[in-house]
Amino acid sequence: MLKQPIPYKKIIFVCTNKREDSSTPSCGMRKSEEILSKLKQAVRDRNLREFVRVSKTGCLGKCEHGPNIMVYPEGIWYSGVKEEDVPFIIDELLKSFQ
Numbered sequence: 777m778l779k780q781p782i783p784y785k786k787i788i789f790v791c792t793n794k795r796e797d798s799s800t801p802s803c804g805m806r807k808s809e810e811i812l813s814k815l816k817q818a819v820r821d822r823n824l825r826e827f828v829r830v831s832k833t834g835c836l837g838k839c840e841h842g843p844n845i846m847v848y849p850e851g852i853w854y855s856g857v858k859e860e861d862v863p864f865i866i867d868e869l870l871k872s873f874q
Contacts, residue, residue: 782849784829786869788815789846793835802835803842807859811843814862822866827873 790812794804815830836844841855847869854865 785827785873786829786850787848788828788830788865788869789833789836789848790815790830791834791836791842791844792832793839795835795839800839801842802839803844806843808832808843808857810859811845811857811862814859815845815865818862818866822870824866828869 790808791803792808792812793802795802796805809832812830812832819825819828819830833846836842836846838844838855843855843857845854845857845865846852847854847865850872852868854861857865
């Protein structure tokens with residue numbers, strides 16, 4: 777085992793959990809995969825791949841407010857995210873690099 781510091785300055789976790797048999801719609805049923813793709817593309821477009829990792833995750837436990845996204849290490853939580861929110865999220869992320 778090798779223990780080392782995290783190789784990224786920021787990690788964006790996007791819940792992509794799909795729970796088709798539930799009365800509460802899950803993030804994956806609310807286009808979170810599309811949001812994940814747009815975030816990854818925005819990171820590529822802004823040449824941030826060395827500093828920012830976008831990763832999908834399972835259920836974050838707040839399905840009723842989804843799609844949900846967490847940004848670390850700040851511990852920022854976005855809920856009710858839509859595809860059109862991606863530029864705002866990336867712009868907010870970039871502020872912390874300044």
